[in-house]
Amino acid sequence: MAVDKQKHIIQEILSPAGITLNGDKPWDIQVRDERFYQRILRDGSLGLGESYVDGWWECGQLDDFFAKIMPTQPKDKIKKNWRLRGQILGARIFNKSRRSKAFQIGERHYNRGNELFKHMLDKRMVYSCAYWKHAKTLDDAQEDKLELICRKLGLKAGDRVLDVGCGWGSFAKYAAENHKVEVVGITVSKEQASLGRELCRGLPVDIRLQDYRDIKERFDHIVSVGMLEHVGYKNYRIYMEKVHTCLRDEELFLLHTIGDGVSCISVDPWLAKYIFPNSLIPSLKQLTAAIEGLFIVEDLHNIGFNYDDTLISWFNKFDRNWNKLKKIYDQRFYRMWKYYLLSSAGTFRSRCLQVWQILLSKKGIPGGYDPIR
Numbered sequence: 005m006a007v008d009k010q011k012h013i014i015q016e017i018l019s020p021a022g023i024t025l026n027g028d029k030p031w032d033i034q035v036r037d038e039r040f041y042q043r044i045l046r047d048g049s050l051g052l053g054e055s056y057v058d059g060w061w062e063c064g065q066l067d068d069f070f071a072k073i074m075p076t077q078p079k080d081k082i083k084k085n086w087r088l089r090g091q092i093l094g095a096r097i098f099n100k101s102r103r104s105k106a107f108q109i110g111e112r113h114y115n116r117g118n119e120l121f122k123h124m125l126d127k128r129m130v131y132s133c134a135y136w137k138h139a140k141t142l143d144d145a146q147e148d149k150l151e152l153i154c155r156k157l158g159l160k161a162g163d164r165v166l167d168v169g170c171g172w173g174s175f176a177k178y179a180a181e182n183h184k185v186e187v188v189g190i191t192v193s194k195e196q197a198s199l200g201r202e203l204c205r206g207l208p209v210d211i212r213l214q215d216y217r218d219i220k221e222r223f224d225h226i227v228s229v230g231m232l233e234h235v236g237y238k239n240y241r242i243y244m245e246k247v248h249t250c251l252r253d254e255e256l257f258l259l260h261t262i263g264d265g266v267s268c269i270s271v272d273p274w275l276a277k278y279i280f281p282n283s284l285i286p287s288l289k290q291l292t293a294a295i296e297g298l299f300i301v302e303d304l305h306n307i308g309f310n311y312d313d314t315l316i317s318w319f320n321k322f323d324r325n326w327n328k329l330k331k332i333y334d335q336r337f338y339r340m341w342k343y344y345l346l347s348s349a350g351t352f353r354s355r356c357l358q359v360w361q362i363l364l365s366k367k368g369i370p371g372g373y374d375p376i377r
Contacts, residue, residue: 166250186209
């Protein structure tokens, strides 16, 4: 197919979003290599991300580009290629988040190096959506989110809490310091476990390198923030059954997760290949099927619009600190990480993805739950 024809097809896809090839708006694409057109038509979103990292196109405001393009569902306008069909078929056949692959996300994403995340995240190193209702800074917004979770759970001094997917121990440290609870945190990242233990030293916090399927204890409360995205749809029921077994009968489980309005069985191919292997964003339909007969939904709070500001804050800090980080990472990594953070910010800005905090009980709260915001 001639380049002019390819270019015309791409422009037809972009036009409904108000995006122009080589236009003068900050969200317009500036094509630097004409192989870009064929690559997009052949590989879809995978080709879009890879060609950006390769320097084949630029955009003044990547976040604005994605905020405009995502609601138009551009992938539906490009015929599914064999790679995407293969990925979907593989997701149906294989359990990509099975026990044998549980630690792969830690190795390929969270073990990229603690220096990267220290120079990108807030002072507590919270790697999930912040809560900006009253906050002006990233540090305050993340502390407000941690406090919101503690208040929703109704933590009391002496409670024993399980944090499934504890990261660097940010929630565990905050809850132990401010609510006098004991916390067991589990992660599949060696880097996170090592630094988390250091940050929580002297507190009643036990951070373990462990898969959630291996927990055998009982807890007063359970929390999971930004971990369900790594569980996989074939394991949602197993995950919920494990939490149900480990939670004391009268207590609460708070699940904080990114959510999709459509039930999918595979994630965006670029994100799957370069950022979050074996991951999947759940839908409410998938989650309600997994909790049926196990839990009562006491509250569902959508804070997804807060992720835009969170991701922009992460990118700005990453960008400011690049002179320090480039001693460790190369320029291709910079473009890849920029694409990941800003494309994600734009997607949440478009409201195509959500973040849910779902509060669950095993038997129902007597008299009902009064929502905390």
